Amino acid sequence: MKIDVIGFADVLSRIPMLNALQRGLALTLPLIMVGALALLFQHPPFPELKPFFAILFGPQFDTVLSILVSSTFGIAALLAMCGYAYVYSNLRNTRESTPIASPVLVVMVTVTCFFVLVAPTEQATLQAAISLSFGLPVALLVAIGSTEVFLRLARMQVLRIKSKSIGQEGMIGDVFTIMPAAGLTIILFAILKAVLLSLGSTDVVADLNGTLAKTLTSGADTLGFGLTYIIVSQVFWLFGIHGPNVLQAVQDLQMAPASIANNIAVIDGKPPEFIFTSQFFDLLHMGGSGATLGLIIAMLLVSRSPSTRNFALLAALPALCNVNEPLLYGLPIVLNPIFALPFLLVPVVNTIVMYLAMSTDFMPLTGHQVAWTTPAIINGYAVTGSVNGALVQALCLLISVVVYAPFVRLSERVAALKGQAALQSLLVITEQGDNRSAGKRLLSRTGDLGRLALSLAGDLEIAVKRRGHLFLEYQPQICLRSGRAFGAEALLRWDHPVHGRIPPPVIIQLAEDLGIMPELGDFVLDLACAQRKDWQGSVPDDFMIAVNVAPAQILSGTLDQRVFARLDAHFLPTHVLMLEITESTMLIPDDAALASLERMREHGVRIALDDFGMGHTSLRYLRALPLDEVKIDRSLTQSDQGEVSGHIISSILDLSRSLDFSTVVEGVESEDQLARLQRLGCTRFQGYFFSRPQAPDQCLAFIRSLAEKAERAA
Structure with a gap:
């Protein structure tokens, strides 16, 4: 279903x-x-x-x-x-x-x-x-x-x-x-x-x-009339149309006179006669048409989304006084097939419950005039003059919560699926490198993708300022000659409270669109340096933390000052930090940026070229940048690439040796793949075959386990 x-x-x-x-x-x-x-x-x-x-x-x-x-x-x-x-x-x-x-x-x-x-x-x-x-x-x-x-x-x-x-x-x-x-x-x-x-x-x-309205006015005080009126009214509301106001003639011709007759009867000391009065439907609409106070309570009780719960709290105040347009248009319920069934079902069930309670004399008929904004339960007592009126209304409210609850969860599941699909589309756009609107690849989008990108961008700004939901995972880098880990790459993660894990390329692109990449880069550097300090004494002194830097950080011309400030703050030597520059950025830095990289390298910070291939851009980088290491792109390590990729990898290894660069092969995922790369002369690796990115404690445990195995083997 x-x-x-x-x-x-x-x-x-x-x-x-x-x-x-x-x-x-x-x-x-x-x-x-x-x-x-x-x-x-x-x-x-x-x-x-x-x-x-x-x-x-x-x-x-x-x-x-x-x-x-x-x-x-x-x-x-x-x-x-x-x-x-x-x-x-x-x-x-x-x-x-x-x-x-x-x-x-x-x-x-x-x-x-x-x-x-x-x-x-x-x-x-x-x-x-x-x-x-x-x-x-x-x-x-x-x-x-x-x-x-x-x-x-x-x-x-x-x-x-x-x-x-x-x-x-x-x-x-x-x-x-x-x-x-x-x-x-x-x-x-x-x-x-x-x-x-x-x-x-x-x-x-x-x-x-x-x-x-006139087609519904029968004059009969029967359950059939009550159900017909409430169903037609709710159907109008599903299209955003105020059902009771559209059916005002029914109110004027039948329900209002019935209310007046009941009120006069109570004043005269006689029992009320009519069940379906204006006050009856006021009792029914707890929180507004559809008994949506029950929906708000269900959202607060079962929703896993903070934004949904926050919206429920926002809509709760008017709903307590039976005004629910903010909920109908904002959630929305209007034209929402997920909430259509409970929105129709809840009033129908509650109409039957109240009708049976009144027709069996458990609940007195309405006979007292009160404001339509009177909150639920209080309204049940005030209109009937009986505690039983409040009890029946409370029962109807409970029914509403129970009926709405599974649809709240279903709605969140649908929203999550749509959000994941939109998030995947943003990832595809990012990886395709569509340079629209002066580089604003995501925030220049329109429609659902644009709204999602804008929402994520706002959340990212808050996350960077408050350092919330952003954290690092670490993937070890292995040297098979020694059998030990010689470093770990720090990888940014964002656990969004609504959308879950956001793909790192989307995080970086949003930061670049917003112009906050330097601040995000400082945050990542600070976390990585703090973690390397925590590992001091548990890893070798020359164990390196590799941190990716974006083009915006390099082009700032002050990257060296930022890096040295983070290293000094954590009392770390420069040789434990490796900065990775992504080859796929297609960027050759200007003179100021090059000078910044040179100053860092002169002081011991190592520079690596990430995603290295054999294209013209890669070779231009080798000539232009002060490098210590190249990381061979995972696209060259796949076994289905055949002999061509093998020749390219061998050429990269020869070139690296002649230029005195070290090499690391990325994306190693299988034993066959590793054996093939070893035959080509590769010795330093990073990939899922050895370890997925892990939390700091798990990564450290893995690094220690490799060291213990290497010691036993020696």
Whole structure:
């Protein structure tokens, strides 16, 4: 089942329209958060707080809250529509060989089509049409329809003005190119408006909402009515549409009168009559539609992701007062197939539980009016006037947590799989050496890869500053003549709290994109020197720690000062440090960088050329750099390379002897491979056949075990 859900989620994530809907709604999250907080202050769960707020913040506080709600929730449908049009046109443009139309122009056409369709109308109706509560269905339908029509028309060559020489500004030419398609799209929506007017529809938003709601208003206080209402309402929410507000007519025609009748009955000392009242569904929506307070608790209890738990805490405050738009759009639940089933199932199960509790007289019917923002459990007691009401609501909350919990874990599994795939794509980009945007290979990316790279970059900056989650592992280097380890390469690792181990090439590329490679290099040098100091006395005095240095560190011209400072800080002699320069960087340092390398070598620091092959770049490095060692690239050590690689390795060994360089062969993974390399004359090795990169203590134990074997053999 899980595999099918994961596959289905992956398929849906590749559909541009659904992708754009989800992202367009998510773009409204900042104003939704502000609006939610304003709404809580405007409608506090305890009415006594309102006078207190007025005293504390002044008499204009309520007016300011109303402005905030109107400026956030009140225009959210319009902004969600704009977000959809922008994201969708961007996605479509990236799939074409040449962009179809500017996303900004698509947004303008979409907004125009929307107002053509909802106007003329009264001011109050117009405000409802652009609000999140009432206008979102029409806004999203217009956004989907207008963007699709416009982009299809814009692709038609017959509707494109060929000349782009109009005006002095290039953008003007782009606008004129697709002006016929834009104009025709708006005209088509004007024709649709005329058709609706001829049919008697003067208010599209109200007519659509009213038609949907009236079909559900039966007047029957039955379980069938309650389940139908809650299912339809939840389905709307799955598309980001405020279900209860769209179905306002059901509230006005059936549930509100039932609530009033129950309240009057309690005042008159009579038993309430109706089960399905406005207060019943307020009891049901613990944390907001879908009983998402249970989801938040499940996230806090079972999530392994710190970011998920942090978001749950952020969404908890408004959810305690039954405002869950931040969770719906931010997690998101909207258009998320993983959470669709529990989001529908939890309210259905809780409706049945509460209905049975009331129909069997275990739980009193609702008969007291309280604010809809009253927190769960308190609400259960206050609305029913009974402890049993609170107990049943607590049971429903527990059911919600139990149902949501496995889907939280499933969601994290899907996110982890997508994250690993994106991470692998970043690794491929890094290793391919695509020098885009002045060397910013990863941070210049767009889409999911760009967002992941940006997120990782921010986390890396924090990790370097705080020295958290970054550490070194060590891979021993072996001399078969002596049978001992003569050194160990320090290898950077990043154990990300969400994405796990980040590939080292991605770490380095992100650091270079951010311009923090010198700081990261200092951090690695410091850790390696500290570890070599800790091993003092446990390894031979000439045992070397090899540290990779990046081009940015070399080109700084001050690498020698940084290196000497780290060695002095740990009271280490210079001869125990080997700096490895990567051949694949295709970089010949400038004079200042060369002078820095020369100064280090003169003072005893050894310099190695990593990933050495036999290309022109390798040979240029041999002439340009002050070197002590070359490390033969693993691509030459593979047994399937045949005799050619053997001849190349023999040539490198001859060349190294003539230039007085030592050699180390990297990537040795099998006994056959080792035997072949030994026959070629290789004696110093590094690779998985001997040892994988290990934690410092494990590496030291391995080094000691080799020394003990060598002593016994002697």
